[in-house]
Amino acid sequence: xxxxxxxxxxxxxxxxxxxxxxxxxxxxxxxxxxxxxxxxxxxxxxxxxxxxxxxxxxxxxxxxxxxxxxxxxxxxxxxxxxxxxxxxxxxxxxxxxxxxxxxxxxxxxxxxxxxxxxxxxxxxxxxxxxxxxxxxxxxxxxxxxxxxxxxxxxxxxxxxxxxxxxxxxxxxxxxxxxxxxxxxxxxxxxxxxxxxxxxxxxxxxxxxxxxxxxxxxxxxxxxxxxxxxxxxxxxxxxxxxxxxxxxxxxxxxxxxxxxxxxxxxxxxxxxxxxxxxxxxxxxxxxxxxxxxxxxxxxxxxxxxxxxxxxxxxxxxxxxxxxxxxxxxxxxxxxxxxxxxxxxxxxxxxxxxxxxxxx
Numbered sequence: 410x411x412x413x414x415x416x417x418x419x420x421x422x423x424x425x426x427x428x429x430x431x432x433x434x435x436x437x438x439x440x441x442x443x444x445x446x447x448x449x450x451x452x453x454x455x456x457x458x459x460x461x462x463x464x465x466x467x468x469x470x471x472x473x474x475x476x477x478x479x480x481x482x483x484x485x486x487x488x489x490x491x492x493x494x495x496x497x498x499x500x501x502x503x504x505x506x507x508x509x510x511x512x513x514x515x516x517x518x519x520x521x522x523x524x525x526x527x528x529x530x531x532x533x534x535x536x537x538x539x540x541x542x543x544x545x546x547x548x549x550x551x552x553x554x555x556x557x558x559x560x561x562x563x564x565x566x567x568x569x570x571x572x573x574x575x576x577x578x579x580x581x582x583x584x585x586x587x588x589x590x591x592x593x594x595x596x597x598x599x600x601x602x603x604x605x606x607x608x609x610x611x612x613x614x615x616x617x618x619x620x621x622x623x624x625x626x627x628x629x630x631x632x633x634x635x636x637x638x639x640x641x642x643x644x645x646x647x648x649x650x651x652x653x654x655x656x657x658x659x660x661x662x663x664x665x666x667x668x669x670x671x672x673x674x675x676x677x678x679x680x681x682x683x684x685x686x687x688x689x690x691x692x693x694x695x696x697x698x699x700x701x702x703x704x705x706x707x708x709x710x711x712x713x714x715x716x717x718x719x720x721x722x723x724x725x726x727x728x729x730x731x732x733x734x735x736x737x738x739x740x741x742x743x744x745x746x747x748x749x750x751x752x753x754x755x756x757x758x759x760x761x762x763x764x765x766x767x
Contacts, residue, residue, distance in 0.1 A: 419453050419508070421615045423491035425685050427508040430500025431677060455487055457514045457550055465520045465560075466527050466538075473716045476572065479539040480524060482556035484515035486544040488576060490614040491686045492603075492643055495543045497677040506678035511616075514550060521559035525757045528567050535754040537570040541599075547577025549616065561586050565595070568753030574599040574640070576617040581629050588633045594750040599669070600627050601640040602656050604649045612690050624663045631664025638746060639663075641733070642671035646701035647694055650729055654736045661740045668742040670733050672720045673702065675711040684710075701725055 465480045489511035496506035504513055540546050546557040564571050565586050590596040604610050605620045630637050639660025644650040657668050675683055687695035705721025706712035720726055
């Protein structure tokens, strides 16, 4: 452990360390010299910095993703899910994918303005926009900044389709916009539920809403006519994957129309963080879990190969995939949501100092 985790009392955080990112030239290691044994440490609090983005739409050409563009109102995520595959992105900022990722956040309040400008570009071609694929747009700081709501309003005004993934109950605040978009075939929402065990959830995703609260979110959104997908992800072998069928059924009962699943991914710095977390909280299962993951990734903790990284390969991965297939068929859940409309898109008018003559 190093840096801030030695100067603060860590409460309600999933990461157990704050190792420097992979691009840093130097590392720091704390040594107990015995002088601070009686020191009362302050609690590690969340800090938020402001970024002014030059662009907000990120494009990808990944062949195993169902979208080619996304936006992120925030960098880092206070939900603090220990397994979050977005943690390594914090290293690009010179910050740690560990505690920094969940305590040193970046807000982008100019994002709606920049998004509007990018949608207004003559060369822009409409396609579904993904939000929440890296960090959660409805994490707690959204209550103060309301960047996601403003971005959503820009997309709604332009008639632009959007697919949202979240764990955050703040999404219910935006039902007025979402319900209107749903009537026009412009929105889909995915709610991820990793486990139904409240204690386990609190340990591995400490500042996210409880599993029962997320099921209530599905019910609330579905009641407003918003199409919802229950996401049983990530499934952790020998820890949460036995719950898959129950998660899918309760999601369906709450109003979800579609379902998906992803196996636990351990890219870059996520691997040591999760292994440390397992050793701390589930030492009796840690080796079994890692053994299953290595079995699915050719002997490694993670294989980033296209079409393999999300679910792995081999007998265990195949068994979980088959269980999902049987469950969704029995429950009447779809696995491929219907396409959203693109024909309603109208590029926003650029706001200039020159008044329009017409």
